[in-house]
Structure formats: C-alpha cells, structure tokens
Amino acid sequence: MFLISPKKLRKFGIIGMNQRNFGLVARYNPRRLYPLVDDKLKTKLLAQKAGITVPKLLGTLLYQHDVRKLEKLLTAYDEFVIKPVKGSGGKGILVISRREHNLYFKPGGDMLSLMEIKRHVSDIISGLHSLGGKPDTVMIESLIKIDPAFSDYSYEGVPDLRVIVLQGYPLMAMLRLATHASDGKANLHQGAVGVGIDIGTGNALHAVQFGKPVQHHPDTRKTFSELAIPHWDKLLSLAAACYEMTGLGYLGVDIVLDRDQGPMIIELNARPGLSIQIANNAGLIPRVNMIESLKHIDPDPESRATFSKQYFSANPSLQSAPHTKHTGSNSLALQ
Amino acid sequence: MQATFRLYTLVLLIMSAGIGLTLYKHLALGFPLLPDEKKLVWIVEAKIDFIAHGNPINVSFTLPPKNQDMVFLNEDFASPDYGFSKLELKTGRRAQWSKRIADGPQTAFYRLSIYKSDPIAAAHATDVQHKLVKPEFDEVLKTAATALLDQARDKSADTETFTRELIKSLNSESPTQNQSLLINNQSSADDKTNLLVSLLAMESISARIVRGLYLEGGRRRQSLANFIEVHDGTQWLLFNQDTGNSGLPDNFLIWQRGGQSLLDVVGGTNSRVSFSIIENVQSSRDLVLSDSQDEQAAIIDFSIYSLPIEQQNAFKMILLLPIGALVVVVMRLLIGIRTSGTFMPVLISLALIETTLVAGILMFLIVVSAGLLIRSYLSHLNLLLVARISAVIIVVITIMASISIISHKLGLSQALTVTFFPLIILAWTIERMSVLWEEDGPKEVFIQGAGSLITAIVAYLFMTNHIIEYLSFNFPELMLVNLAFILILGQYTGYRFTELYRFKSLEQQNVSDKS
Numbered sequence: 001m002f003l004i005s006p007k008k009l010r011k012f013g014i015i016g017m018n019q020r021n022f023g024l025v026a027r028y029n030p031r032r033l034y035p036l037v038d039d040k041l042k043t044k045l046l047a048q049k050a051g052i053t054v055p056k057l058l059g060t061l062l063y064q065h066d067v068r069k070l071e072k073l074l075t076a077y078d079e080f081v082i083k084p085v086k087g088s089g090g091k092g093i094l095v096i097s098r099r100e101h102n103l104y105f106k107p108g109g110d111m112l113s114l115m116e117i118k119r120h121v122s123d124i125i126s127g128l129h130s131l132g133g134k135p136d137t138v139m140i141e142s143l144i145k146i147d148p149a150f151s152d153y154s155y156e157g158v159p160d161l162r163v164i165v166l167q168g169y170p171l172m173a174m175l176r177l178a179t180h181a182s183d184g185k186a187n188l189h190q191g192a193v194g195v196g197i198d199i200g201t202g203n204a205l206h207a208v209q210f211g212k213p214v215q216h217h218p219d220t221r222k223t224f225s226e227l228a229i230p231h232w233d234k235l236l237s238l239a240a241a242c243y244e245m246t247g248l249g250y251l252g253v254d255i256v257l258d259r260d261q262g263p264m265i266i267e268l269n270a271r272p273g274l275s276i277q278i279a280n281n282a283g284l285i286p287r288v289n290m291i292e293s294l295k296h297i298d299p300d301p302e303s304r305a306t307f308s309k310q311y312f313s314a315n316p317s318l319q320s321a322p323h324t325k326h327t328g329s330n331s332l333a334l335q
Numbered sequence: 336m337q338a339t340f341r342l343y344t345l346v347l348l349i350m351s352a353g354i355g356l357t358l359y360k361h362l363a364l365g366f367p368l369l370p371d372e373k374k375l376v377w378i379v380e381a382k383i384d385f386i387a388h389g390n391p392i393n394v395s396f397t398l399p400p401k402n403q404d405m406v407f408l409n410e411d412f413a414s415p416d417y418g419f420s421k422l423e424l425k426t427g428r429r430a431q432w433s434k435r436i437a438d439g440p441q442t443a444f445y446r447l448s449i450y451k452s453d454p455i456a457a458a459h460a461t462d463v464q465h466k467l468v469k470p471e472f473d474e475v476l477k478t479a480a481t482a483l484l485d486q487a488r489d490k491s492a493d494t495e496t497f498t499r500e501l502i503k504s505l506n507s508e509s510p511t512q513n514q515s516l517l518i519n520n521q522s523s524a525d526d527k528t529n530l531l532v533s534l535l536a537m538e539s540i541s542a543r544i545v546r547g548l549y550l551e552g553g554r555r556r557q558s559l560a561n562f563i564e565v566h567d568g569t570q571w572l573l574f575n576q577d578t579g580n581s582g583l584p585d586n587f588l589i590w591q592r593g594g595q596s597l598l599d600v601v602g603g604t605n606s607r608v609s610f611s612i613i614e615n616v617q618s619s620r621d622l623v624l625s626d627s628q629d630e631q632a633a634i635i636d637f638s639i640y641s642l643p644i645e646q647q648n649a650f651k652m653i654l655l656l657p658i659g660a661l662v663v664v665v666m667r668l669l670i671g672i673r674t675s676g677t678f679m680p681v682l683i684s685l686a687l688i689e690t691t692l693v694a695g696i697l698m699f700l701i702v703v704s705a706g707l708l709i710r711s712y713l714s715h716l717n718l719l720l721v722a723r724i725s726a727v728i729i730v731v732i733t734i735m736a737s738i739s740i741i742s743h744k745l746g747l748s749q750a751l752t753v754t755f756f757p758l759i760i761l762a763w764t765i766e767r768m769s770v771l772w773e774e775d776g777p778k779e780v781f782i783q784g785a786g787s788l789i790t791a792i793v794a795y796l797f798m799t800n801h802i803i804e805y806l807s808f809n810f811p812e813l814m815l816v817n818l819a820f821i822l823i824l825g826q827y828t829g830y831r832f833t834e835l836y837r838f839k840s841l842e843q844q845n846v847s848d849k850s
Contacts, residue, residue: 003835004842014838016830018668023828064719126720128770183776190775211840278840 013283020274024288028167028249029270036246037268041085041139043246050245052238053264055081055256061138067122071114079143082117084124084136090187092129094120095157097143107156108183144264147257149230155179155219158256160186161197161229163236164272164284165251167297168243170236170308171287173197174279175229179209180219193217194279195224200313202232206281213281235263236309240301242268287312342826346819353815366809369802376408376615377550379588380644381445383598385606387437392417393601394443396608398428399547399590404583405449414443426595441603444643449550449588470533479513484538494540494567495581501534502563502579524561527576531563541566543593545573550586552614555645559590559597559610611644613651639811652685654807655798657817659684662794664824671831672786675767680790682757687795689755696788698738698753703784705734706765707772714769728762 009016015024036042047054058080059073074080078099084092094117098105104112121138123129130136144158153159156178164171174194181191188194193214196205204227207214216223229235239253242265252272255263277283290311298304360366383396398421401407412419417432432443472480487504491497505518505527518530528544535542546559564571574581583589591597600606639650659681666672666680674680687695709730713723735753764787772780797803806813 002839004839006830006835008842009830009835009838012838012841014830014834014841016828016834017671018831019828022826122719128720187775189779208840211837213840278838281841 009283013285014277015274015284015288017274020271024166024250025271029251030247033247034270037248037251037270038088039085040083040087040267041137043265043268044139046245047265050241052241052245053261055144055258055264055266056142058140058142060085060140061121061125064122064125066138067118067125070118070121073140074114074117077142081141081143082121082124083139083141084129085139086130086134086136087124088129090185092120092124095143144256144266145259147230147259149228150257152220152222153177153217153224153227155217157186160266161235161255161257162272162276163239163253163255164276165239165243165253166288166291167249168240168301168304169291169297170199170239170305171284171291171312172276172280172282173199174276175204175227177217179217181209188273188275188279194275195227196276196280196282197229198314199236200309202229202235203227205314206279208279208281211278229257231257231262233305233309236305237302238263238265240304240308243304244299244301339826342822346822349815349822350819353812353819356812356815357810360810360812369805376448376450377552377586377588378613378615378644379447379449379548379550380611380613381447381608382611382643382645383443383445383600383606383608385441385600385603387439387441387603389436389438390602392432392434392437392441392603393599394432394603394606395599395601396430396432396443396445397591397595397597398430398445399447399588400427400592405451405588408448408450410448411446412444413446414441417443426593427591437603446644451586470536472533472537476517479516480534480537482513483517484534488538494565495572497538498535498540498542498563498565498572498574499579499581502531502574502576505531506577506579524576528561528563531576535565544591545589546591546597547587547589548610548612549584550588550612550614552612553648553651554610554612555648557610557612558608562589564592611648613644613648639808651804651808652688654811654814655688655804656681656685657814658797658803658807659794661817661821662797663790664821666786666790666793668824668827669831671833672790673783674787674790675764675771675783676760676787679760679764680787681794682760683787683791684794684798686756687791688799690752692792692795694752696792699756699788701738702731702734702753702756702761703765703768706731706761707769710765710769711772714773724762724766727765728758731758731761731765 036046041060044054044057058077061067061070061073079097081096082094087093095107096104096112096117097107102114104114104117106112124136124138127135146154146158150159154177159175159177161173161175163173174196176186176188177193177195178186179191179193183190186192188208191210193207193209195207197203198205204224207224209218214224235255235257239255242251242253243249246268248268248270250270250272252269253265254267254269256266257263274284298307357368361368381396383394385394394417398410412421412430412432414432417434419433420431422429422431430445483501483504487497487500491500505514507514510518518527522530525544532542532544542563542565545562545564547562548557548559561576563574563576565574566572572581573583575584598606598608639647639654642650660678663674663678663681667674667677683699686699689695690698706727710723710727713726713730718726735756735758738753768780768784771783
C-alpha cells in the first residue's frame with residue numbers, strides 16, 4: 001500500500017492542508033495583519049522595536065535605478081545576504097559568503113560576477129519572487145555566522161529552526177538542514193533534512209529526509225542523537241514573543257543561531273507548512289486542542305514558553321494534565 | 336458555529352432555488368431534462384448593418400426560398416422604428432424595411448428557425464430555365480475561354496460531366512496560361528461564379544448563381560457560400576464551384592438563386608450582412624420555447640434565449656466555465672493536485688474545446704517547451720522582468736505562427752487552431768515554469784505542469800460531455816447547484832488524497848517505534 005488510511009492519520013493527530021487553512025490560518029490570522037509578516041522589512045523593524053534580535057540591515061534598494069548603487073554599497077562587505085522583502089518560501093534569497101576582487105562566491109562555491117548579482121537584484125525589484133508579481137524591495141543583510149553546535153550538521157549555510165506558535169504558545173519545532181541533495185536549500189521538498197526538536201529540552205528527536213527517517217546527516221555522517229540546540233530557553237521565549245509583536249495567532253517563526261549574537265528572528269510566516277509533523281513524527285492536533293482548551297492566554301511570553309516546555313515535552317515524566325479541562329466542543333475548528 | 340449554520344442555510348436556499356427552477360422548467364414548461372437527438376434545429380440570424388445619413392432609407396433583403404428540404408419553424412424580423420413588409424416576387428421572397436429619416440449606425444435582424452425534413456426525394460429547383468444572354472468577352476479572353484471550353488467538351492459526355500470538367504479545370508492546382516488569364520488567386524468567389532455562368536452561356540447552357548449557408552452550430556459572422564446551378568434540359572443541377580461536386584451538400588440552406596442582389600440599401604452606406612448560426616439538438620425544446628414566448632412565461636422572457644444569437648453562442652461557452660471551476664476546486668481541495676496558476680487549467684481546457692484533445696495537448700506541450708528553451712536563453716541577456724515577459728509573448732506568437740504555417744504546409748488543418756490558446760497565459764506559464772526550474776528544479780516543473788494538464792483534461796472531459804453541455808445551456812439555474820457544491824467544498828477540512836501519500840511515512844515510523 002502506498003497510502004495511509006485517513007482514519008490512522010486522524011488517530012496520529014495529523015493536520016491536513018485544508019484543515020490548516022480553515023481551522024488555523026483563517027481562524028487565527030486576520031488578513032489585515034499579513035503585511036506585517038509578508039513584508040520582511042516591516043517584520044524586521046517591528047522586531048527591533050520589540051527588542052528582538054534580528055540580522056543587521058546593510059541596505060535596501062527600492063527602484064530599478066538604485067541597482068547602480070549596488071556596487072558602491074557592496075564594496076564594504078565581503079559576505080552578505082540579498083533578500084526580496086516580499087518573497088515567500090525562501091525564494092530569491094542569495095547568500096554570498098566570500099569575495100575575491102569582483103567575484104562573489106556562494107557558500108557552495110558557485111562564482112557570481114557583479115553583473116549577475118545586479119540581474120538578481122533587478123529581478124527582485126521587478127517582482128519576480130514576490131506574491132502576485134508585485135514590485136518588490138531588495139534588502140541586504142549581514143551574514144549569520146554559524147554556531148559551533150551546528151558546524152557538524154551543516155552542509156552549506158546556516159541551519160534554521162522553525163517553531164510553530166499558536167496564540168503565543170510554542171507547539172512544535174524543527175531544525176532544517178540543507179544537504180547536498182537539496183542543493184544547499186533548506187526546503188524539505190527538495191531533500192533538506194528536517195530534525196524534529198523536543199520542545200521540552202531542545203534535543204533532537206527524530207530526523208527525516210525525503211519523508212524517510214534518517215539517523216545521521218547524509219553529507220557529514222554525524223548522528224542526530226547528539227544534537228542539542230543551545231540557548232533553548234531564550235529561543236523559545238523569543239518565538240513566543242512574536243505573538244504579541246504581530247498579533248497573529250498561528251505563526252511559523254524562523255530562528256537562526258548566530259555564533260556571536262545568539263538566537264535571531266529571520267522571518268515570520270503566517271501560513272507555515274505541515275512537514276514539521278513528519279519531522280517530529282507527531283501530529284499537531286492534540287497540542288492545538290490543548291491550547292484551545294485554555295481558559296486564558298498568559299500575557300508573559302516566558303511563562304508561555306515554560307508551559308509549552310512542560311506539556312509538549314517528548315519526555316512523558318515531565319508531563320501532567322493541565323489544570324484546565326479539555327472540552328471537546330471548544331476545539332471545534334479541528335473537528 | 337453560527338457561521339457554519341448560516342453557510343448551510345445559504346447552501347440549502349441556493350440549491351433548492353436551482354433545483355426548483357430546473358424542475359419548474361421541466362415539469363411546468365416541458366423542457367426535456369436530457370437531450371434527445373431526433374431533430375436538429377438551427378436558428379439562423381442575419382444581421383444587416385449600415386450607416387444612415389439622415390435620408391429616407393429603404394432596405395431590401397433577399398430571403399431564403401421555401402421550397403427546400405428544410406422546414407421553416409418560424410421567421411422573425413426585428414428592427415426598431417422601421418416599417419416592414421415581406422414581398423413575394425417572381426424572383427423570390429424579399430424583406431423590405433423602410434423609414435423616412437434615419438441617422439447613424441442602423442441594424443436590422445432577420446431570424447429563422449429551421450430543421451431538416453425527412454428526406455423524401457432529392458429536391459431540385461423546379462422552375463423553368465430562363466433565356467440565355469450570350470456574354471461578351473474581349474478577343475484575348477475569348478480565345479482563352481474557347482480553348483478551355485474545347486478541352487472540357489473533349490473530356491465530357493453531357494451537360495453534367497461538362498460542367499464538372501469545366502469547374503475542375505478552373506480550380507486546377509497548376510493552371511495553364513489560359514486559365515490564369517481568366518481567373519487567378521485574386522479573383523473573388525463572385526468573380527469565379529460570374530465567369531462560370533458566362534463560360535456556360537457561351538456553350539449555350541443556362542446557369543445561375545446560388546448562394547447558401549452551411550449550417551454548423553456555434554458559427555458567428557458567417558458569409559454565404561457560392562454555388563452554381565446548371566440546367567441540363569430537364570432539371571437544375573447544383574455544383575460546388577470549388578470542387579466540381581454536384582448535388583446539395585448536407586446541412587446546407589440555399590438562401591438565394593439567380594443574379595439579383597442579396598441586399599440593397601437605398602439611403603445608407605457601408606451596408607453589411609453577416610450570419611450567425613446556433614444549433615440545438617432539441618426540437619421539442621424549441622417548440623416549448625416558442626410556445627412559452629407566446630404565453631410570455633417570465634422565466635423564458637428573462638432568460639438567455641431572449642438574447643441575440645451571437646451572444647447566446649458566447650454564453651454557451653461562458654456557462655461551461657463554472658463546471659471547470661468546480662473541477663479545479665475538487666482537484667485542489669479533495670485530491671490535492673498542484674497546478675501552475677489556480678485557474679490556468681480552465682483556460683487551457685477552454686482552448687482544448689476548440690482544438691480537440693490530442694492535438695491541443697501536443698500543441699500546448701510544443702509551445703511551452705519551445706518557450707522554455709528560448710526563455711532559458713533570454714535569462715542570459717539581463718532583461719528586466721516586464722521586458723522579458725513581453726519578449727516571451729513575442730516568442731510564443733512566433734512559435735504559434737510557425738506551428739500554423741508548418742502544419743498547414745503539411746496539410747494538418749488541426750494545428751491551425753493553436754491560436755485558441757490564451758497567449759498571455761501561456762507566456763506567464765512559461766515565465767513561471769522557468770523560474771520554478773531555476774529555483775526548485777525540473778522535478779517541481781514536471782509536477783506542476785503535469786498537474787495543470789491533468790486538471791485541464793479532466794475539466795475538458797466534463798465540459799465536452801454532451802449531457803453537461805446541454806444542461807448547462809438549457810438549465811443555467813443549475814449553476815446555483817454548482818455554486819452550492821463549491822460553497823460546501825470550501826468547508827471541507829478533511830485530508831486531501833495526496834496527503835495520504837505524503838504522511839505515509841508516519842505509519843511506518845509509528846509501527847517501528849512501538850515494536
């Protein structure tokens with residue numbers, strides 16, 4: 001059999017695409033708040049105002065004629081990241097990690113001329129990577145330096161951590177590792193490894209590549225059982241704080257760890273994908289139900305993170321039933 | 336909860352309205368629910384346009400003769416504020432519209448419903464032959480004509496074979512000098528007919544022009560086709576002036592016989608007549624329709640049938656779109672197929688209806704893959720996005736033109752329909768696919784391309800289904816039922832079919848975890 005029965009999927013508590021769109025995205029995320037996360041520049045300014053660390057902004061390019069300024073702007077930097085402000089799904093992101101005279105190098109070693117970078121920038125401004133092809137802005141950021149904890153697990157670039165946050169409570173987390181097969185991209189569809197992370201401890205639980213369990217990184221051969229995320233508590237409360245920052249009830253928070261500056265928010269997503277359930281080998285429904293049965297939402301991000309650590313931990317010894325009763329009728333979005 | 340309740344109430348209302356109206360039309364007005372193909376009824380509409388300049392107007396228009404193998408169900412004449420009369424002249428029936436003062440663009444309509452009577456005997460015109468007028472050719476043309484006639488006479492036995500030979504030699508692919516002197520590529524169909532009549536007159540055979548209309552459904556802005564009729568001493572014989580085939584073609588309505596003009600407009604300029612034809616597979620429905628129109632049933636009076644035929648034809652297509660939309664909703668929400676652009680597949684399936692399935696898919700694949708190749712070259716040229724898409728549009732046009740020309744030369748008329756593909760949509764598809772290729776690799780391009788094509792094919796199969804086509808046009812209120820279905824599907828929160836595959840690995844893992 002190539003298919004799993006819907007009954008079993010429901011038993012595992014897996015959320016499907018329709019249910020995500022209907023029960024979570026449409027229910028918790030008011031349309032008017034989308035621009036806050038669809039526009040990465042707005043997200044960045046918002047985060048800075050809220051005192052959340054973000055990668056340093058080196059410059060922005062708004063119009064086609066700004067492309068000429070690019071060369072002058074880039075002379076000061078040898079490593080940087082070029083991003084479309086309204087891009088989605090990692091589209092249009094160009095990472096430059098090294099420069100020799102007029103030649104720029106991607107982390108994988110691909111060489112680019114200034115001309116090619118200019119074309120990329122011009123494509124972004126024309127709206128090639130933005131939703132609906134609308135004109136876009138280019139954002140140039142400082143490159144994040146990889147944390148030593150990850151250096152054995154990274155094929156190219158910096159791994160990023162995706163945390164799903166419902167009404168400010170972190171639900172589930174996954175580390176995305178680019179591989180040779182994924183061409184250096186942190187996209188699970190293309191062969192990146194997804195590592196489910198225990199909300200309780202920050203340790204790796206389970207890893208998948210192409211939907212199949214793997215024990216060690218396909219390129220570095222390092223086993224995942226030894227992987228533990230540093231600064232876990234800080235990272236969780238950072239993710240939880242994004243709820244107050246944006247007002248969006250159902251969020252995907254993308255976090256990277258910088259060697260020097262610790263956890264940083266790089267992107268927020270109002271329609272986070274569902275692969276995280278495969279990486280964690282667990283469904284979201286029980287956790288969603290638990291949050292939906294809460295009588296009130298704790299206003300303090302740190303205590304919300306503590307709550308999540310307690311109840312969503314993979315280690316059952318830490319777990320006990322929450323003080324509020326689990327009522328079926330309240331969680332109708334997921335019926 | 337309340338929202339869900341409201342939605343279901345709405346769905347219930349819409350659905351019962353749709354089904355109720357359908358049942359009313361069926362039970363009370365007698366519309367059949369399924370098409371039965373006993374009779375094919377054509378509604379032919381002639382639209383006369385001209386520009387008036389403030390003078391008295393007199394429009395005289397030839398009407399088709401009644402002595403044919405067609406039954407005339409009814410005839411309508413419409414033109415606001417004009418005096419109207421129908422004349423039965425010796426040369427045939429004519430309609431006459433008149434007005435004292437008119438200014439600006441004017442339009443007159445003539446609408447005719449006909450169906451084919453059961454073939455009893457081959458119908459021939461019965462009137463007697465008229466007096467011959469010897470044509471006058473100048474010396475050079477006369478020599479050429481005589482040579483041509485001699486040649487045809489040698490190869491024939493009687494009037495019928497003589498006429499056929501003559502038509503064949505005039506239409507020959509490699510014309511001799513004599514032929515090209517008399518007729519060439521620039522000659523119009525009328526020139527050819529007149530020449531044939533003159534040549535036959537030189538041979539003392541009386542002949543006359545016949546104009547008529549091929550009855551094919553869904554045709555708009557048609558013009559009359561020229562035929563020639565020859566008297567062999569006892570009866571008139573009809574010949575196709577382009578092929579030499581004799582006899583009345585199937586589904587052909589003779590509109591005019593003899594040389595009198597089709598349309599005379601006194602007092603107006605730029606007069607023009609165009610014909611639209613609509614085909615109905617249902618004669619009983621038409622009878623119902625004409626009955627109800629007499630009784631002024633409001634539901635019919637305010638329906639699509641009250642529109643001019645040209646618009647009715649357009650609506651036949653538009654009313655199929657909701658079916659396509661429903662297919663897309665099912666494919667995306669229930670099955671989970673990824674397509675490139677949400678409703679691009681529907682537009683493709685609309686094009687497929689015009690091109691037929693296999694030819695259409697082949698052409699789509701050729702255009703898109705050729706476009707992708709050229710687009711990959713364009714990406715080296717450092718163009719701005721808008722310019723690049725514009726360039727892709729031009730490339731797509733070039734590819735379409737090449738396909739048309741090459742296939743025409745090869746004699747494949749199917750490929751000429753490539754023009755029905757929506758150009759801008761194709762260009763955007765190529766652009767998106769090529770970006771997808773660069774960013775997500777060829778696999779994703781293949782998945783989305785295949786998804787779009789499969790969705791388009793499924794939509795095509797539904798939209799060309801005979802019964803669905805019939806129902807969507809004759810019972811437009813079923814659209815409400817369709818709408819209700821789409822509203823319900825919009826609430827579906829269960830798993831998509833493809834997700835059962837996507838999350839398959841969880842089953843194995845959970846089994847291995849437990850063991």
